[in-house]
Amino acid sequence: MKKWAFIVHPRDVFDLKVASSSLGRTILRLLSPKIAISIFNAPRVLCSVNGIAGDGILVTVPILPATMYQRPKYARQKILEAVNLGMKNGCQIVGLGELTAPFTDGGRWLLDKIPPDILITTGNSLTAGNSANDLLDISSGKDLIALIGATGSIGSAVAKILAQEGKNLLLVARNEKKLKLMAKECGCHYSTAIDDIRNADVIGVFTSSSELLISSDHLKHNAVVYDITQPSNVDEGTIGQEREDVAFVKGGLIFANGIRIGADLRLPEGKMFSCLAETIVLANNGLNFSSYELTGPVNPEIALFLSDRVKEGFPIFQEPLSEKAGMYF
Numbered sequence: 001m002k003k004w005a006f007i008v009h010p011r012d013v014f015d016l017k018v019a020s021s022s023l024g025r026t027i028l029r030l031l032s033p034k035i036a037i038s039i040f041n042a043p044r045v046l047c048s049v050n051g052i053a054g055d056g057i058l059v060t061v062p063i064l065p066a067t068m069y070q071r072p073k074y075a076r077q078k079i080l081e082a083v084n085l086g087m088k089n090g091c092q093i094v095g096l097g098e099l100t101a102p103f104t105d106g107g108r109w110l111l112d113k114i115p116p117d118i119l120i121t122t123g124n125s126l127t128a129g130n131s132a133n134d135l136l137d138i139s140s141g142k143d144l145i146a147l148i149g150a151t152g153s154i155g156s157a158v159a160k161i162l163a164q165e166g167k168n169l170l171l172v173a174r175n176e177k178k179l180k181l182m183a184k185e186c187g188c189h190y191s192t193a194i195d196d197i198r199n200a201d202v203i204g205v206f207t208s209s210s211e212l213l214i215s216s217d218h219l220k221h222n223a224v225v226y227d228i229t230q231p232s233n234v235d236e237g238t239i240g241q242e243r244e245d246v247a248f249v250k251g252g253l254i255f256a257n258g259i260r261i262g263a264d265l266r267l268p269e270g271k272m273f274s275c276l277a278e279t280i281v282l283a284n285n286g287l288n289f290s291s292y293e294l295t296g297p298v299n300p301e302i303a304l305f306l307s308d309r310v311k312e313g314f315p316i317f318q319e320p321l322s323e324k325a326g327m328y329f
């Protein structure tokens with residue numbers, strides 16, 4: 001059993017600890033991202049998790065998505081600092097949560113900056129395997145599946161798995177050159193216009209954007225939206241009010257059967273991010289993957305392997321974690 005660290009960042013002002021009062025939230029919303037940087041400028045250990053999931057810590061990078069986009073080099077340095085903090089705490093496996101993977105080239109940028117015996121994972125393999133399996137279930141009896149972010153680490157693996165299953169796909173992203181290559185490999189259509197998802201029966205959302213990209217106008221009657229993005233690209237609140245016919249599935253989550261993480265990740269009871277679950281699984285089960293295999297574009301075979309193994313039931317997903325998980329700063 002190895003000690004692990006999982007790197008997170010605030011997805012929005014609600015994730016910032018100081019934003020607990022409504023006045024604090026309003027001030028942060030008006031002044032962030034500058035204020036967020038000046039209040040927090042060093043990664044810190046958010047909480048420890050002990051018990052049958054092994055010894056683990058969550059380390060937070062104190063940067064909001066808007067700042068990451070404005071200052072990507074700064075964001076990378078802070079992510080590296082957070083990884084180093086994990087290592088200082090004795091962690092041998094480091095998982096990259098939320099946008100910390102996209103901002104480090106799917107983790108690859110970190111690989112020559114840390115000792116080779118530290119395993120880095122984006123957690124994207126399990127996420128991609130689970131998402132592909134979920135989409136296969138959801139799309140049964142339906143026709144067109146649009147995948148937004150289809151050229152990314154997770155989206156590309158999902159596209160390849162669904163294409164192998166003979167699904168009718170529309171791949172969507174901004175970079176046409178990459179899209180064209182993916183569409184050729186998958187034998188399907190592509191588009192750089194999100195508006196084109198209007199014809200889709202099922203929409204899988206896999207982008208690294210921090211913007212709300214999908215609103216009611218984009219959705220066909222009775223569409224199903226499967227979203228794993230953190231922060232979310234789907235304006236679920238408004239769509240929920242305006243479109244009773246549309247169904248949402250919150251993907252990228254795994255039932256962790258009683259595992260308690262001592263920080264509020266704003267997830268439904270009993271659920272955790274599948275990228276965090278992958279980190280814990282790797283720390284507990286001696287699976288022999290290299291950092292290279294677990295960073296960059298997801299290998300569909302590894303994605304399906306991990307998804308099947310977790311479905312079969314790793315011990316950590318059957319028993320509750322120690323209730324001792326606590327916060328410390």
Ligand SMILES: NC(=O)c1ccc[n+]([C@@H]2O[C@H](COP(=O)([O-])OP(=O)(O)OC[C@H]3O[C@@H](n4cnc5c(N)ncnc54)[C@H](OP(=O)(O)O)[C@@H]3O)[C@@H](O)[C@H]2O)c1
Pocket residue numbers: 097098099101102106122123124127148149150151152153154155172173174175176178206207208209213228229230231251252253273274275276
């Ligand atoms: N729930 C979980 O457990 C979990 C686990 C891991 C990751 N995630 C989330 O999954 C998402 C994807 O992560 P990733 O590592 O796969 O990212 P990635 O490798 O950076 O891929 C991002 C994809 O999104 C596309 N994209 C970015 N901005 C876009 C826009 N405005 N419109 C359309 N397409 C856009 C990119 O292509 P172009 O640049 O060409 O547009 C690319 O295809 C992130 O939100 C991450 O936080 C969730």
